Amino acid sequence: xxxxxxxxxxxxxxxxxxxxxxxxxxxxxxxxxxxxxxxxxxxxxxxxxxxxxxxxxxxxxxxxxxxxxxxxxxxxxxxxxxxxxxxxxxxxxxxxxxxxxxxxxxxxxxxxxxxxxxxxxxxxxxxxxxxxxxxxxxxxxxxxxxxxxxxxxxxxxxxxxxxxxxxxxxxxxxxxxxxxxxxxxxxxxxxxxxxxxxxxxxxxxxxxxxxxxxxxxxxxxxxxxxxxxxxxxxxxxxxxxxxxxxxxxxxxxxxxxxxxxxxxxxxxxxxxxxxxxxxxxxxxxxxxxxxxxxxxxxxxxxxxxxxxxxxxxxxxxxxxxxxxxxxxxxxxxxxxxxxxxxxxxxxxxxxxxxxxxxxxxxxxxxxxxxxxxxxxxxxxxxxxxxxxxxxxxxxxxxxxxxxxxxxxxxxxxxx
Ligand code: HGY
Ligand code: MN
Ligand code: MN
Numbered sequence: 001x002x003x004x005x006x007x008x009x010x011x012x013x014x015x016x017x018x019x020x021x022x023x024x025x026x027x028x029x030x031x032x033x034x035x036x037x038x039x040x041x042x043x044x045x046x047x048x049x050x051x052x053x054x055x056x057x058x059x060x061x062x063x064x065x066x067x068x069x070x071x072x073x074x075x076x077x078x079x080x081x082x083x084x085x086x087x088x089x090x091x092x093x094x095x096x097x098x099x100x101x102x103x104x105x106x107x108x109x110x111x112x113x114x115x116x117x118x119x120x121x122x123x124x125x126x127x128x129x130x131x132x133x134x135x136x137x138x139x140x141x142x143x144x145x146x147x148x149x150x151x152x153x154x155x156x157x158x159x160x161x162x163x164x165x166x167x168x169x170x171x172x173x174x175x176x177x178x179x180x181x182x183x184x185x186x187x188x189x190x191x192x193x194x195x196x197x198x199x200x201x202x203x204x205x206x207x208x209x210x211x212x213x214x215x216x217x218x219x220x221x222x223x224x225x226x227x228x229x230x231x232x233x234x235x236x237x238x239x240x241x242x243x244x245x246x247x248x249x250x251x252x253x254x255x256x257x258x259x260x261x262x263x264x265x266x267x268x269x270x271x272x273x274x275x276x277x278x279x280x281x282x283x284x285x286x287x288x289x290x291x292x293x294x295x296x297x298x299x300x301x302x303x304x305x306x307x308x309x310x311x312x313x314x315x316x317x318x319x320x321x322x323x324x325x326x327x328x329x330x331x332x333x334x335x336x337x338x339x340x341x342x343x344x345x346x347x348x349x350x351x352x353x354x355x356x357x358x359x360x361x362x363x364x365x366x367x368x369x370x371x372x373x374x375x376x377x378x379x380x381x382x383x384x385x386x387x388x389x390x391x392x393x394x395x396x397x398x399x400x401x402x403x404x405x406x407x408x409x410x411x412x413x414x415x
Contacts, residue, residue, distance in 0.1 A: 009105050009405075010398025016101045017397075019045065020085065021093045029090040029388055034128035034140075035063055035166035042085050046125045049104050054111030055123065061176035062143045063127035063167065069107045071120040078120035079411055080190040080371075081106070081404075082141065082363055084129030092390020094380060098397065099193040100125045106405040119188055119413060126363050133157045135221060135326040141366035146181030153177070182370075188413035189338060189372040190364060193404050195392060197360045199383030207396040208403055209354040210342040211375035215263065216296045216331035217361050218303050220289040222310065224249070225320040228275060228283030239281055243273040245319045246285035252309040253289065260302040264293040265359065289323075294357060296330050329365045337415025338374030345406040346376075349399065360385070376404060 023042040025031045032038045043065045050057035050067030057067040065085075068078065083099025103123040110117070124144060131137025134155045142148060153164035153174050164174040201209050226240035250268045257266030267290040274284040289306065293299035307323055314321035343353050356377065364373045378400035381391045 008398055009109070009401045010394040010396075013098070013101050013105055013397045013401055014394050016049065017093050017097055020097050020101070026090075030087055030093060031089045031091060032085070032087045033089075033130075033133035034086045035133070035163070035170045039063065039086060039127060040170060043125065043127070046085060046100060046104070049101075050107075050123060053104050053108035055107055059172070060180045061167075061172050061174070062140050062148070062180065063170055063172055064140050064144065064180075065125040067104070067107070067123040069110065069121040069123075070116070072116040072118060076118065076120050077186050077188050077413070078122040079188050079408065079413070080122050080124060080144075080367075081192065081408070082124035082126055082190065083192050083194055084126040084140075084363055086126075086128055086130050086132065088130050088132045088386050090388055092385055092388055094195045094390055094392050095197065095385050096129055096194070098195055098378065098392070098400070102193050102397070102401040102404055105401050106408055109405055110409070115409075117409070117411075119411070121408060129363050131219070131327065134163055135219070137219065137327050137361070138329060138363060138366045139163070141363035143177055143180050144182055145366045145370040147366065147370075148178045148181060150178065184371060187371045188411075189335065189374065190367040191338065191374045191376070191407070192362055192364045193376045193378065193400055194362055195380040195385060195390070196356070196377040196383065197380065197385035200356050201354070201377060201379035202381065202383060204354055206352060206354050207379050207399040208346055208351060209356045209377045210339050210346065211334055211358050211377055212339065212355045213294065213334060214332040214358040214360075214362055214365050214375070215292045215294050216299050217290065217292045217327065217329050218299060218325065219327035220303070221324045221326050222246075222249070222287050222289055223322045224285040224314065225322075226283055226318070227281070229281040231279040231281055234281055240318045241281050242285040242319060243282035245313055245317045246271060246287055248313050248317075249310045250287065252313065253306055256302050256305045256309065257291075260305070261293065261298045262295070263357075263359070264291070264298055264302055266291045266302060266306065292359065292361075294331055329361060330368065332365045332368040332373065334374045335372030335415070338372055340415070341411060342374055342376050342403075342407055345403045345410065348406055349403055351399070351403075376400065376407070
């Protein structure tokens with residue numbers, strides 16, 4: 001029985017999200033990182049759902065699952081609909097996964113009705129949007145957009161496993177990664193349904209909203225090097241304590257973030273002190289930096305200010321500092337004509353129109369400059385995300401999926 005005939009699109013979508021949540025590296029929470037065994041299980045399940053929905057489905061060279069629902073004229077350019085099935089550590093069920101499951105449900109409805117459109121529809125379940133295992137992020141969607149960086153094959157996770165090694169273990173051929181880039185003429189555009197991960201739709205009492213733009217983002221890896229020593233014998237005045245230096249730097253990150261301008265945010269998500277023993281003055285400290293803003297100049301100015309403050313702190317404390325940029329994505333505008341078509345679909349469902357920016361990053365950013373993009377947000381409770389408390393209602397899952405289907409059915413390429 002098709003996904004719609006069972007119990008409404010929303011219920012079926014929620015059931016499938018529960019199934020996907022079962023593929024986790026940790027039995028106590030949802031953690032599914034790129035190229036893990038659990039990612040492989042989830043990819044297999046998504047591939048089966050794509051085939052059930054009438055698509056031909058394949059695993060591409062970087063671990064994406066790509067389903068194609070052919071057009072009336074075989075080989076016609078496609079509308080890409082995607083999101084990611086990797087997660088952060090201790091994640092919610094809906095970030096990324098909702099967009100993939102809802103897109104499959106839309107194609108399943110087209111197939112159930114026996115409809116073929118003037119364009120193909122391709123649903124892509126990207127493997128690495130979060131960057132929660134390897135330093136880089138958006139590598140999989142970037143590869144589809146023809147931006148695969150062969151150097152990324154050398155980046156390593158905390159266990160020292162490289163992306164290239166992990167791809168081979170996953171059953172992929174790293175040498176074929178660059179070839180998955182699409183020809184621009186084969187793609188009409190890229191759209192993505194995603195939870196808002198913010199409080200606006202809930203505050204406006206709206207189930208969905210149309211995204212205007214996605215904030216630009218910088219990610220950096222900071223290493224502070226001092227001198228390890230005996231916690232009992234090294235006098236406080238003689239220490240070169242890397243962790244205390246990092247702590248002062250992290251306070252400076254917050255200060256710059258708070259004072260840096262409209263929509264600027266700066267986050268230190270992870271810190272590590274080495275050797276990490278109770279009675280040793282830390283000789284090294286490593287921490288991550290995530291800086292975002294709607295305006296790229298504001299973001300870059302903030303990154304420079306943070307680096308300068310960290311340099312001053314390191315010099316004063318006799319510490320060494322190294323800062324490596326691991327990711328940068330410029331602020332990405334959604335195509336006005338795609339926003340208009342999403343507005344029309346929302347209006348046809350009798351929902352008040354709201355357009356809003358995205359503070360969170362998305363795979364859609366990887367298509368910036370490659371093809372027109374658009375996004376539709378679905379309300380999530382309290383705007384909570386990257387947290388197991390992340391949640392949506394079955395009604396909003398249903399509305400989001402139906403608005404996406406309406407958009408697809410009436411999609412007019414190039415506006
Ligand atoms: O970090 C982000 O904004 C996205 O969830 N990866
Ligand atoms: Mn996401
Ligand atoms: Mn996320």
